[in-house]
Amino acid sequence: MKYESQKVAKLYFTAAIGLFVGQILFGLILGAQYVMGDFLFPEIPFNVARMVHTNLLIVWLLFGFMGAAYYLVPEEAETELFAPWLAKLMFWIFLAAGAATILGYLLVPYATLAELTMNDLLPTMGREFLEQPTITKIGIVIVALAFLFNIGMTILKGRKTVVNLVLLMGLTGLAVFFLFSFFNPVNLVMDKYYWWWVVHLWVEGVWELILGAILAFILIKTTGVDREVIEKWLYIIIAMTLITGIVGTGHHYYWIGTPEFWQWWGSIFSAMEPIPFFMMTVYAFNMVNKRRRNHPNKAAVLWALGTAVMAFLGAGVWGFLHTLAPVNYYTHGTQITAAHGHMAFYGAYVMIVLAMISYSMPMMRGREACNSARAQSMEMWSFWLMTISIVFITLFLTGAGILQVYLQRFSDNPMPFMVVQDKIALFYWLREITGFVFLLGLGLYIASFFVGKNEPEATVELAK
Amino acid sequence: MEDKKFIRPCTIIYLLLLALTVTTWFIGTKGFSGMQISLMVLGFALIKGQLIGDYFMGLKQVAGFWRWTVTLWLILVGCLVSYAFSLNA
Amino acid sequence: MEKNKWPPGDLVIWFFIMAELLVFGVFFAAYAFTRANNIELFNEFQLTLDRNAALINTVALITSSYFVVRAVAAIRDDNSKRCFHWLLAALFMGLVFLVVKGYEYHHHFSLGINLNTNTFYMFYLSLTFFHFLHVILGMIILLAVALKARTGGYSAAEHTGVETGASYWHMVDLVWMILFPLVYVMR
């Protein structure tokens, strides 16, 4: 850590981890409701728990991205942050708004929340992932603008590196495409069409620029490979991402009232979406193999490599599985989608944020480069526990999905939805149990921040 | 001069490409159909592609993997298209 | 003659040429297999296409590609000016392609034909329009190369840029060599 103002990232990362815990707890509630339908009913109905689960995920990832930006932008630009006070102020505003929104979900019925926040003036609520009250959405825009201003001014007054530029483009795109969340026509088909401009163009578009930039930063720092080489790869990967991903949006336009040419355009381009993820895996391993030095923070390198592999598996392979229109005809809107969603989000975005935290947190907490060997070893245990859990959660959901597709849509006598749900309950039980292993991994992860505090830092020799 | 060695074959190739194009067009305007005709037209197209790859793109002067990239693509497309055309013939 | 290990131009462009060829290849195969299930429809509507316009366009692209070959030869001879002129000629042929294709589109659009009319037109418009955009992109690249060539930005020793632009432009030509017979002629 070279600049004092980078430390503001610590606040953001702490909040991110806290909200992550909340997300997982609500995930466990949801998993329980899948097998015990009346669990916590009617106090916390499924839809409320799900809103909390998905919204917490989005919010904590945003906290993570912002923290990562506040940490890496000054270091790349070689200058102090433009306005550290603004970063702190926005942190508290965002945290307060986020907490108020989540409490709103939990304490009053959703319809009441819509009424209280005057949703009728500009109705934007009640759509998947965009459940936030309109005023919260406006708040998000304001926080994002202030954040972009702060980051942009820092980049402007300092050194302009590719990593910073790509990160800034990704964050700007994130803010721009969020604006489509304010467009909510009565025409459902149009509503859905532009809803994907937020959701798809986020997670399979601009967020990948953010992912790429953070990964490049970590690789530059931990491997010592020439910046030129890493930046060139970064450009190629994000180029492929957008080239395939923009028209790849079409894989959401098969069955929602959009014209049928999308079945071709969507299938062909989204079939190529795994390519950038594959390139990312090759690149990450290549850079680590060509490393000019051994960084003592083994845990951070592990997270970075893990991101590359799991993003390829989750987003690339599991995405490809059901992206072709003839396959998607049967799998659309089943547990297959849920399986893909869990592994893709964990692999691409959860892991990159944890990688950044793992790399930067020790330095922000006063270490020279990394934590003690004991803390790192515990962190790596948590890596394996969480990663293997998510792999099994994905496999169980895929199993549930395959059976669901067969029983409900493919067999000679299609069965009703609820009948099928009973028949695949075993997979849901297995998923829920695996969820507890994930929670255990998360517990270890948090514990790793508190062990070995008085022990010396791990050294390169030990790291070999 | 190196220059002429490069240009002259390219000019010949250019004329060859034109000839094949006009032949294809002629078949098209006559409205000939059927699998044999289609495969012949496809064959012309693949030859044209190979010529462009070899001479215009200069892959003939390349050794190793890249030498065969365009050829492989042409073979792949050729096989898929001709298989599809043979389905209901 | 000594063979090169790498194709001409920047290697990055070749990765993208491969990617582009892959997409077009999938599109071609999709066309062919869909046609196999809708032969009457495809045969009927194929006749509504203008084969003469397609001939002019094929000739235009081949000629343009040839001019680009001459431009590369010129710069290898260290003649920037001649290189610039050949590139201009190539650009002009590209423009011919755009005008003729635009005329074809105008004809179809004035009849109210679009992507949703039927499966044949969906493929015809998708394939040719996707290619059309590549012609525009290729022309932008060639224009950038031409402008740099005019100010003497390339030499016999260093002209990677010219070769890069040329390789991309040949790819655009190459794709059309398959597209033309497949969509306009084969039945």
Next chain:
Amino acid sequence: MAQAFTKAMARNIFYGGTVFFFLLFLALTFQTHSAWPDRDNRQAINDTVALGKKVWEDNDCIGCHTLLGEGAYFAPELGNVYKRFGSTDAIKAFISSRPKEGIPGRRSMPQFNLSDEELTAIAEFLKYVSGINTANWPPTNQG
């Protein structure tokens, strides 16, 4: 002399490719708009349907159900519920008959206490949705 695998080239492809494919995406979006009048059942939209969509959103129905395959996978698909149930009355009857305290051990839809007007509106909304041309999705009536 070629072989350089340059950063400048990679950058140009990134910018060029992004602009290129975004424009292509806009062109396809334009085509999509022109196809909608024949597919999206817009002639069925009226004030009741608009109110129905509002009821749908204000109660976060998407948090359990899918609609045209999008949403949560906890409860049945509703894009074709009008066809499955056969009438708006059946839909209204189902929604209004949900027990307040749920069903022991099983999943149950909450009792939303909708007014008659809202009930009619949500049923009309679901009827409108069932008229959207979804390219024959879902594969079976079961959703």
